Amino acid sequence: MDVKRLIASLSGLALVLAAQPVARAAGNPATGKALYYEYSCYACHGYTGETGARAFVGNKSPVLASEEAFLRFLRGRATLSPAVSSTSMPSYGASSLSDQKAKDIYAYIRTFTSHAPPLEQIEVLTQILKAASKVP
Amino acid sequence: MANANRTRVNRRGFLKGAATATAAAGTAAFTATVPSTAIAEAEGQAGGRAAGAGTAPPPTPAQIDRDAGAVQPPTVAGPAVVRPGSDLMVDVLRNLGIEYVAANPGSSFEGLQESIVNYGNPPNRKPEFITALHEESAVTMAHGYGKATGLPMVALLHGTIGVQHAAMSIYQTYYDRVPAVLIAGREENFIQAHTANDMAGMVRSFTKWDAQPKTLDEALVAIQRAYNEAITPPMGPTLLVLDAPLQKLPAGDRRVPDYRPPTIDGIDSGLAREIASKLLAATNPRIAVGRLRTPAGIAKAVELAEAVGATTSTAATQGPMSFPQRHRLCGAGADTAYDFTLGLEAPAAQVSINGPGLASIVAQRDPNNIGFGGITTSGRGGGRGAAAEGRSITADAEASLDGLLAEVRRQMTPERQRTITARAAKHADANQRLRIEALKKALDVKRAGWDATPISTARVYAELWPLIMNEDWCLSSPSNFSGGHHVDLWDHNKPYSYLGGQGAAGMGYGAPASVGAALAARGRNRIVVNVQTDGDLNYAPGVLWTAVHHKLPMLTVMHNNRAWHQELMFLEYMCGVRGRGTERGHIGTSLRDPFIDYAKMAAAYGMPGEGPVTDPVKLSAALKRGVASVKQGTPYLIDVITQPR
Numbered sequence: 001m002d003v004k005r006l007i008a009s010l011s012g013l014a015l016v017l018a019a020q021p022v023a024r025a026a027g028n029p030a031t032g033k034a035l036y037y038e039y040s041c042y043a044c045h046g047y048t049g050e051t052g053a054r055a056f057v058g059n060k061s062p063v064l065a066s067e068e069a070f071l072r073f074l075r076g077r078a079t080l081s082p083a084v085s086s087t088s089m090p091s092y093g094a095s096s097l098s099d100q101k102a103k104d105i106y107a108y109i110r111t112f113t114s115h116a117p118p119l120e121q122i123e124v125l126t127q128i129l130k131a132a133s134k135v136p
Numbered sequence: 137m138a139n140a141n142r143t144r145v146n147r148r149g150f151l152k153g154a155a156t157a158t159a160a161a162g163t164a165a166f167t168a169t170v171p172s173t174a175i176a177e178a179e180g181q182a183g184g185r186a187a188g189a190g191t192a193p194p195p196t197p198a199q200i201d202r203d204a205g206a207v208q209p210p211t212v213a214g215p216a217v218v219r220p221g222s223d224l225m226v227d228v229l230r231n232l233g234i235e236y237v238a239a240n241p242g243s244s245f246e247g248l249q250e251s252i253v254n255y256g257n258p259p260n261r262k263p264e265f266i267t268a269l270h271e272e273s274a275v276t277m278a279h280g281y282g283k284a285t286g287l288p289m290v291a292l293l294h295g296t297i298g299v300q301h302a303a304m305s306i307y308q309t310y311y312d313r314v315p316a317v318l319i320a321g322r323e324e325n326f327i328q329a330h331t332a333n334d335m336a337g338m339v340r341s342f343t344k345w346d347a348q349p350k351t352l353d354e355a356l357v358a359i360q361r362a363y364n365e366a367i368t369p370p371m372g373p374t375l376l377v378l379d380a381p382l383q384k385l386p387a388g389d390r391r392v393p394d395y396r397p398p399t400i401d402g403i404d405s406g407l408a409r410e411i412a413s414k415l416l417a418a419t420n421p422r423i424a425v426g427r428l429r430t431p432a433g434i435a436k437a438v439e440l441a442e443a444v445g446a447t448t449s450t451a452a453t454q455g456p457m458s459f460p461q462r463h464r465l466c467g468a469g470a471d472t473a474y475d476f477t478l479g480l481e482a483p484a485a486q487v488s489i490n491g492p493g494l495a496s497i498v499a500q501r502d503p504n505n506i507g508f509g510g511i512t513t514s515g516r517g518g519g520r521g522a523a524a525e526g527r528s529i530t531a532d533a534e535a536s537l538d539g540l541l542a543e544v545r546r547q548m549t550p551e552r553q554r555t556i557t558a559r560a561a562k563h564a565d566a567n568q569r570l571r572i573e574a575l576k577k578a579l580d581v582k583r584a585g586w587d588a589t590p591i592s593t594a595r596v597y598a599e600l601w602p603l604i605m606n607e608d609w610c611l612s613s614p615s616n617f618s619g620g621h622h623v624d625l626w627d628h629n630k631p632y633s634y635l636g637g638q639g640a641a642g643m644g645y646g647a648p649a650s651v652g653a654a655l656a657a658r659g660r661n662r663i664v665v666n667v668q669t670d671g672d673l674n675y676a677p678g679v680l681w682t683a684v685h686h687k688l689p690m691l692t693v694m695h696n697n698r699a700w701h702q703e704l705m706f707l708e709y710m711c712g713v714r715g716r717g718t719e720r721g722h723i724g725t726s727l728r729d730p731f732i733d734y735a736k737m738a739a740a741y742g743m744p745g746e747g748p749v750t751d752p753v754k755l756s757a758a759l760k761r762g763v764a765s766v767k768q769g770t771p772y773l774i775d776v777i778t779q780p781r
Contacts, residue, residue: 039718043704043780050585051592051779052619058584082713087705090712097717116583124756125579127602128625132575 025067025107027100032108035101044087049112054089057114070106071099221352222251222383227392228359229263230256234290234317236281236655238266238274242294244321244330247383249292263290266655267685269678271298273648275305275373277679278316279639280612280652283456284632286430288315288366289655295321295330299338299375304642309373310342311508312639313494315366316373317359322348323380335377341502344372348379355382357393364398369491369532371429402536403489403529405543411478411487412543416552418476420559421446422469425459426482426533429491431631433534434459437480440537441465443544445556447474447563451482452628455636460629465560467567477526480533484526491532578624590777591752596693597621599756600665603763608662612653613646614638617669617702618695619781632656643700644675647692651679654688654771663766666692670727670734671700681741683771691766692773693759694734694747697780699726704780738773747775 036042049056056064063073077091092102119125225248229237237252239245252265268274274291281289293299299320309316324331332338336346345365349355355378362374403411415421423446425437437459441448447469450459459466479488494511502508582594598621608630611622614637628634635653638645650666657664673694683690704725708718722728731748738745744765749758758774765772 040704040708040721043699043701043708046585046588046592046779046781047590048585048588048779050588051594052781055584077712082709085706086709087702088709090709090718091715092712092717093715095717096712096715114584115588116586119579119583122583122586124598124602125583128598129572129575129579131602131605132627133572 025103025110027067027103027105027107029104029107029111031101032104032106035105036108039097039105041105044089048115049109050114050116056109056112064106064109067103067106071102074102217384217386219387220247220251220383221355221385221387221390222247223255224352224356224387224390224392225359225378225383226251226255226263228356229290231392231395232360232363233287234263234363236266236277237263237290237292238268238277238652239292239294240268240270240274242292242298242321243326244295244298244323244380245292245319245378245383246321247380248319248321248378251383266682268648268682270676271301272305272644273651273676273679273682275302275309275316275318276645276648276676277652277655277682278318278373279305279309279312279314279645280635280649281656282309282314282316282371282652283312283635283649284610284612284653284656286315286367286457286631288317288363289652290317290319293318293320295323295327296332296335296338297330299335303339304644305648306339306373306375307342307508308639308642308645310344310494310639311511312637313369313371314373314639315371317362317366318343318373318375319359319362320375320377321380321383322377326380336375339375341504341506342373342508343375343501344370344497346375346377348377349382350379352382352385352387353390353393356390360393360395367429368398368400369429370494370496372494400532400535402533402539403531405539407529407531408536408539408543409547412540412547414476414486415440415444415446415478415540416544416547418444418446418474420469420471420474420476422448422474422477422484423459424449424477424479424482424484424488426451426480427455428457428481428534429532430457430534433457433537434631436534436537436541438463440541440544442560443541443548443556445560445563446478447567449482450628452633453623455634457631461633462571462627462629464564464567467563467570469563470559470566471562480537486526487529488526489529489531489533489536491534492530575624582621582625585779587752588779589750589752590697590779591749591755592779593619593695593781594621595752595755596667596695596776596778597625599759600667600693601625603759604663604665607763607767608657608660609633610635610653610657610662610664611667612650612664612690613666613668615667617781618667618778643672646672648676648679650690650692651683651688654683654690655686657689658687658769663689663691663763666690668692668694669701670694670696670698670732673734674727674732677737678741680738680743680771680773684742687769688771689766689769690771691762692738692745692771693762694773694775695778696734696748696775697778698728698731699780701725701780734773734775738775743771743773745773745775747773748777749774750777 044052044054045056046052063069074092074097077089241249249265252263253260266277268277271293278289278291293302320335322331322335336348340346347358349358358376362376366372366374421444423441425448428434428437434457446465448459448466450461450466452458452461477484477486481490482488498511582598585592586595610632611634615622616637622634635649646666646668650664654664704721707725708721711718711721735745735747746758749755755776762772762774
């Protein structure tokens with residue numbers, strides 16, 4: 001597949017998990033956890049996958065729908081050559097991230113889930129809403 | 137436009153006849169050196185320079201009290217210069233309303249420093265000497281103060297080395313179009329490496345104006361002009377090079393020169409009539425408000441919006457001096473089909489009034505064509521503002537408001553007034569409804585990772601807001617690296633609610649700018665919140681000491697992600713482009729092995745604080761202690777270990 005077209009098709013999509021059909025994850029999540037930090041995935045996706053502009057939890061992306069799609073996404077970016085600095089998802093060729101490591105990371109990512117309480121149970125946030133509701 | 141501005145200032149007759157030789161470079165022509173007789177006179181009166189004084193003893197408690205301005209100076213017995221020129225310079229600064237002069241000490245301005253701390257009753261008050269630990273910090277303090285007030289404070293720089301230490305901060309202040317007055321001391325006969333023929337030349341390309349007066353009379357007038365140039369659009373830092381002997385010359389019977397504020401032109405009466413007519417004739421007018429110059433300008437913008445019943449947009453969540461975010465007319469309103477839009481230092485579909493940008497002075501200030509990015513002759517440049525979509529009028533928007541308001545009042549009819557009142561009420565209702573809808577959506581997003589460790593940046597801002605919402609507060613630090621969560625959660629209703637970015641995206645800005653903002657807040661029952669990124673603080677942490685020493689109401693909450701995180705992401709991407717993996721992307725971009733303990737850093741500078749806070753449950757209590765401390769006038773630092781963004 002044309003890399004540019006692939007990138008274009010994926011641009012704007014956050015790498016996130018949501019109510020996707022649960023695909024098989026053959027990797028080892030425990031190993032994936034170590035790799036998640038080693039490869040600084042946390043830098044953009046948060047330590048728990050819940051925070052930041054590219055959080056995993058709470059969004060939908062086809063690149064995370066299956067292990068195969070995830071690997072294809074990582075590899076597909078390999079020829080991208082930026083004209084300017086970018087905070088986009090780096091590319092990961094097989095020489096820098098083996099299939100097994102990528103699968104382990106994917107398995108770990110699939111363990112992320114939201115731990116956020118409902119809004120009404122967070123006192124500070126309800127306090128903010130209440131204060132704002134007062135007509136100035 | 138640049139020439140017009142200079143003409144307006146020159147029209148006041150400043151420095152008559154002195155400014156022709158180097159006017160093309162935007163430099164007042166005080167080029168001759170001080171006569172040798174004057175130097176000899178000054179040195180003689182000062183008793184000559186002490187040599188071989190040896191190691192100074194530690195300061196006594198009495199000396200420390202005096203340094204802090206806590207005591208009156210003793211009566212001097214014996215010979216002394218009764219009225220040095222620098223005393224008169226202090227009078228000039230005082231008459232201009234300068235509150236603070238920041239510097240770390242330098243022999244080239246010792247005369248002026250001595251006058252600031254000793255002259256006047258009480259001495260060391262308006263201006264007060266603020267002890268900085270680095271020239272870059274001193275100028276960034278002025279940068280932060282200027283953004284919070286719209287007015288200049290002064291930073292002193294010691295010779296060539298001080299100017300170069302300050303250069304980056306001067307550049308940022310210039311790019312941000314913030315007024316500041318810088319004074320560099322120049323001493324020809326002491327340390328040769330610290331002097332230069334044209335000291336200001338080192339930073340001329342990114343200052344608004346500079347001068348090197350050759351007489352005391354010229355120096356006094358030049359201080360006034362430096363102030364006026366700084367506050368005249370495009371605002372910016374000005375640099376005055378003061379020879380040390382001028383500071384030490386007897387003032388004799390000289391007086392403070394008469395001061396005339398600058399004339400800043402707005403639109404003419406014809407345009408005011410036309411625009412007012414269109415605002416009043418429109419069935420649904422809108423006013424886009426960008427960054428004005430002063431709080432007075434904002435008050436007038438509010439008055440105009442209310443007078444014509446226009447909804448407004450605001451830049452208050454991006455920086456200082458814009459329309460109150462929660463004003464009832466601020467928002468999209470009940471009807472988004474606007475039939476006339478006016479921009480005040482902001483783009484607009486029909487008419488926008490934009491003051492001159494830095495591009496208007498490039499030809500004068502950058503003769504060597506260094507060509508700083510974004511400042512072009514065709515664009516406004518300088519980090520804010522933009523070309524209007526419709527008709528753009530080059531005139532200062534703030535200075536245009538009096539004329540616009542007068543025309544609106546003149547053209548108002550009872551029928552129009554009834555229509556406007558009804559429209560404004562509908563807009564107010566809609567804006568409140570829109571606000572709540574937007575807030576609910578934002579809160580739902582902000583709760584993500586609420587209980588996560590490290591602590592989410594959204595939680596930091598959310599926990600802070602209830603603690604300060606009923607205070608007079610200023611968010612002094614850039615939030616672009618911290619998620620910008622205040623934009624959705626906080627109410628930016630004051631000219632200084634949020635001071636915006638660094639100016640030129642240079643690091644080492646947050647803490648010293650916050651000290652400047654805290655200087656503006658001190659004594660005004662206002663507190664300053666500095667959500668401080670860790671990489672940024674390490675450029676100039678000495679400002680924490682300055683905050684403690686001067687008892688500034690500054691709460692620093694560390695956004696400690698243990699990295700220069702933006703750069704980490706950049707490098708990771710580059711690693712990927714080259715197919716070499718990201719596992720070493722942290723090298724040179726992160727602050728680990730060891731982690732830096734910022735509570736201990738603060739303690740070393742005498743600042744109370746706590747941390748590292750890693751448990752989100754403990755965050756609120758820590759913030760409460762911090763807010764309570766700064767409300768008592770004691771700065772406080774909380775080291776919070778955060779998510780990367």
